[in-house]
Amino acid sequence: MPLTIADIGAAILKTEYAVRGPIVARAQELERQGRTVIYCNIGNPQALEQKPLTYLRQVLSLVSWPELLANPDARWPEDAVSAARAFIAGSKHGIGAYSESKGVRFVREAVADFIRARDGIQADPEAIYLTDGASKGVQTALRMLIAGPQDGIMVPIPQYPLYSATITLYGGRMAGYYLDEANGWKLSRVELEKAYEKAGSEGTRIKAICVINPGNPTGSVLDHDNIAMVLAFAREKGLSVLADEVYQENIYREGESFVSFARVLEESGYKDVSLFSFHSCSKGFMGECGLRGGYMEIRNLPAEVVAQITKLQSVSLCSNLPGQVATYVLVRPPLAGEPSYALYAKERDGILGELRSRAALLVEGLNRIPGISTAAITGAMYAFPKVTLPAGKTDEDWCMALLEATGICLVPGTGFGQRPGTAHFRTTILPPTSRIKEVVKLIADFQEKYR
Numbered sequence: 132m133p134l135t136i137a138d139i140g141a142a143i144l145k146t147e148y149a150v151r152g153p154i155v156a157r158a159q160e161l162e163r164q165g166r167t168v169i170y171c172n173i174g175n176p177q178a179l180e181q182k183p184l185t186y187l188r189q190v191l192s193l194v195s196w197p198e199l200l201a202n203p204d205a206r207w208p209e210d211a212v213s214a215a216r217a218f219i220a221g222s223k224h225g226i227g228a229y230s231e232s233k234g235v236r237f238v239r240e241a242v243a244d245f246i247r248a249r250d251g252i253q254a255d256p257e258a259i260y261l262t263d264g265a266s267k268g269v270q271t272a273l274r275m276l277i278a279g280p281q282d283g284i285m286v287p288i289p290q291y292p293l294y295s296a297t298i299t300l301y302g303g304r305m306a307g308y309y310l311d312e313a314n315g316w317k318l319s320r321v322e323l324e325k326a327y328e329k330a331g332s333e334g335t336r337i338k339a340i341c342v343i344n345p346g347n348p349t350g351s352v353l354d355h356d357n358i359a360m361v362l363a364f365a366r367e368k369g370l371s372v373l374a375d376e377v378y379q380e381n382i383y384r385e386g387e388s389f390v391s392f393a394r395v396l397e398e399s400g401y402k403d404v405s406l407f408s409f410h411s412c413s414k415g416f417m418g419e420c421g422l423r424g425g426y427m428e429i430r431n432l433p434a435e436v437v438a439q440i441t442k443l444q445s446v447s448l449c450s451n452l453p454g455q456v457a458t459y460v461l462v463r464p465p466l467a468g469e470p471s472y473a474l475y476a477k478e479r480d481g482i483l484g485e486l487r488s489r490a491a492l493l494v495e496g497l498n499r500i501p502g503i504s505t506a507a508i509t510g511a512m513y514a515f516p517k518v519t520l521p522a523g524k525t526d527e528d529w530c531m532a533l534l535e536a537t538g539i540c541l542v543p544g545t546g547f548g549q550r551p552g553t554a555h556f557r558t559t560i561l562p563p564t565s566r567i568k569e570v571v572k573l574i575a576d577f578q579e580k581y582r
């Protein structure tokens with residue numbers, strides 16, 4: 132007898148992942164029927180015409196085909212050739228062999244150098260795990276933390292569904308804390324306390340708090356004081372912290388900058404708050420979602436817990452090696468004065484400049500539509516506008532009707548969580564600038580009819 136749905140575990144059946152849910156399935160069906168679909172549902176930059184960074188692909192090509200390195204011709208810049216040679220020497224066997232479970236040590240040393248230079252703090256290559264995108268790191272941390280059905284993880288509402296889905300899958304409980312929409316989606320101690328108390332009253336044992344900074348889907352950026360507040364809260368309650376920092380390069384507002392949880396933790400001197408931080412090759416200006424590169428850095432974990440994490444990682448042997456090459460370039464790009472620097476900086480600034488202007492265009496355009504309002508996008512790659520709906524309609528109905536009418540694929544707010552009685556949708560800022568205007572116009576025309 133074949134496997135039936137009744138054989139599948141309840142946790143899997145309960146798991147939902149809205150970013151690739153029924154609206155996307157319908158969009159793909161429409162596309163197969165010949166309709167043009169504008170995918171604004173997922174932060175996948177190269178699916179929306181963003182070009183790969185030349186230097187990264189040069190290093191990757193050279194590492195993939197080492198014969199090119201034997202006698203490199205003038206096409207290959209010297210720094211790309213030496214980076215490729217260094218990776219092959221550092222990994223000993225190139226990208227066709229498994230690496231250590233934590234990832235190639237030479238790359239982990241480069242990650243540690245990157246953290247030291249970014250934050251001015253110490254960093255240990257042995258506390259770094261190279262992962263298949265940030266997702267795998269987040270899943271490892273949640274796997275470690277969820278030990279029983281009472282265990283809860285505090286997650287922002289709205290949140291990125293990787294968290295809700297993985298917590299469900301691992302049999303834990305999600306304890307949502309609300310972000311303040313009226314205040315640029317800021318995070319407040321009052322909301323953290325409320326969520327913590329509510330979870331406690333339901334018999335949930337909170338183990339950790341997750342923070343996404345810059346925020347997905349909110350686009351907000353935390354400042355130093357906000358981060359210090361979260362760490363003090365975590366310390367008081369005895370919680371671990373998961374800091375999802377995959378959008379650390381995506382900050383658009385003049386005067387704002389990225390502050391890492393690791394830096395604030397070290398400054399605070401807390402030795403009793405365990406921290407898991409995540410970074411990725413998928414976002415920023417690299418946008419290499421398909422290469423599945425990223426890392427997890429851990430702090431303040433006892434050696435015996437570290438050994439368990441390493442064991443867990445070793446069950447899948449190691450993260451993919453092309454992703455480890457991408458992670459190497461993420462943390463060790465060409466520096467000023469090196470042959471590839473000028474082109475690298477031009478590509479980087481071009482992509483970030485485009486994202487900044489699309490963020491502004493989108494916010495301005497959406498806020499002109501009656502019944503739609505959105506906060507400024509100060510970071511990440513998304514807007515999460517509030518939409519007023521006719522009685523009886525949900526944001527899922529609205530998104531599906533918009534898709535059918537216009538070909539625009541968005542994600543309903545329900546997939547990320549929202550305050551009861553409100554409706555939202557999430558859109559990326561990734562379509563090319565010319566298309567952003569078209570997207571706003573199509574949404575405006577649709578909304579007028581829908582209301």
Ligand SMILES: Cc1ncc(COP(=O)(O)O)c(C=O)c1O
Pocket residue numbers: 174263264265266267291293343347375377410411412413420423424425
């Ligand atoms: C907040 C956040 N964390 C993690 C990820 C996972 O990215 P990846 O696994 O590609 O690194 C994403 C992807 O969109 C994200 O938005």
